[in-house]
Amino acid sequence: MSTEDGPGLRTTVFLKGCSLQCSWCHNPEAMCMGPQLVWHSSKCIGAGACEAVCPEDAIVRRDGTIIVDSARCTLCGDCVEGCPSAAMEILGTVWELDALVAEVAKDRSYFDISGGGVTISGGEPGLQAPFVGAFLDRCRALGLGTAVDTAGLISRTALVELARRSDVVLYDLKEIDSGRHACVTGQPNERILGNVIALGELMRAEGCPRDLWIRTPLIPGVTATEENLRGIGAFLAEHLAGVVSRWELCAFNNLAADKYGRLGLEWPFQGVPLLTRQQLRDAENVARDSGVDPAIVIATGRTRVGEGE
Ligand code: SF4
Ligand code: SF4
Structure with missing residues (x-):
């Protein structure tokens, strides 16, 4: 019953294993590949x-x-x-292909009434591209909508193979400056930026995926800066005008704090408050003024109650 990971009502499959180590990661259980x-x-x-x-x-x-x-x-x-x-x-559970397809297909009546489908997320689904590709093929053969949620640090081949099997690709652009990206995620962003440009070319050439959604997490003191949003907006305007149908600014949330505790990990964002509603609106306005089509910008997520209303 996800409503955030693509259009309509969706069932999201989270895969373990990621090519980044974002300091704020909201799914720390997905960082490591194994159980x-x-x-x-x-x-x-x-x-x-x-x-x-x-x-x-x-x-x-x-x-x-x-x-x-x-x-x-x-x-x-x-x-x-x-x-x-x-x-x-x-x-972490090992799933065989047939079992996973059967599991998600149980929800098809919800997909049919809402225009939804299956989203495969993580972690980084592109690290298990052969399995994910086969899964998406099977979902499509059943008439289920498909989406892939990637952070983009994967091989170009894997990205293209998954994009060709997806109605929607959700693509994270977290930080436009490569040095800062490396500081906060452990990796520079050149390949991520190059891959999303290639994805835009694929869309123009082949019409697939049908939709590209860019997602930027608004992390206080990290990615939620005017400079970063303007930089990402300028990049989208220069390279991906006309192919991005949605640029989503995802408000920081603190729901992951307990997960870190259970994994015996420290969360550097412990105690950091949610954004105020005004801060979220300001971020949205900066993004709309950054050179992209303002109509594609949307801010989502919870905000602090009682402040900045
Ligand atoms: S800690 Fe639990 S899972 Fe690990 S070896 Fe002991 S019984 Fe098995
Ligand atoms: S890309 Fe996503 S799952 Fe991977 S570390 Fe970053 S926030 Fe976590």
Whole structure:
């Protein structure tokens, strides 16, 4: 029931593994390719069953906290099975193609009434392009709408193969300055920019994908600056005029804070407030004034309650 990952009502498949390491990442469980064991402190009743059943002695309870020695853990799942309060969980499931297609096809009545479909996201779906390509082919054969959500740091071949099988490509442009992009995501952006230009050429030549949505996360103190929005807008106006149907400014959200805690990671944005409604409007106005068709700009996401109304 996603309404954010493409047109209509959608079922989104999130793949693990990413080619970037964005400092604000809202899906930290998607950064690493393999399954991960997590402990939900809020569900733990201190029964100690996980420690007792672990065949590798990988679990230690200390001061009300569960510490898992990832070097010893084999992800056997015994602690997940053994916990009476579902406080242990393995994130990430291996799906076979037939099973995944059957799972998403269950939602087709929602897609049919809303113009929606399936979105494959991540992480970075382009890192598993052969599987994703086969999945999209199967969805299309069933008449399901298809969309791919990519951050663009993938091979050109993978991008083209996935774009040819998608009605919509959602493409992240986070930071226009390559040096700053490298600072906040771990990688420079030249390939990302080159790939989206190539995607525009594909659209002009072959008419696919039908729609290209650019998405920019508005991260306070990082990407949510006038300079960045003007830079991205100028890039879109120069290279992608007429092919981008939507430039979405996605407001920072803090829903990921708990996920970081469960993964035993620090989140540098802990305590950072949401944007005010006025800040979101200002960002939207900057984007509309940056050289793109103002009609393609849309700002989405939650804002701070009670301030900047
Ligand atoms: S998944 Fe298996 S090896 Fe890992 S902590 Fe749980 S019981 Fe131990
Ligand atoms: S590209 Fe997306 S999933 Fe990957 S690290 Fe950045 S925000 Fe997270």
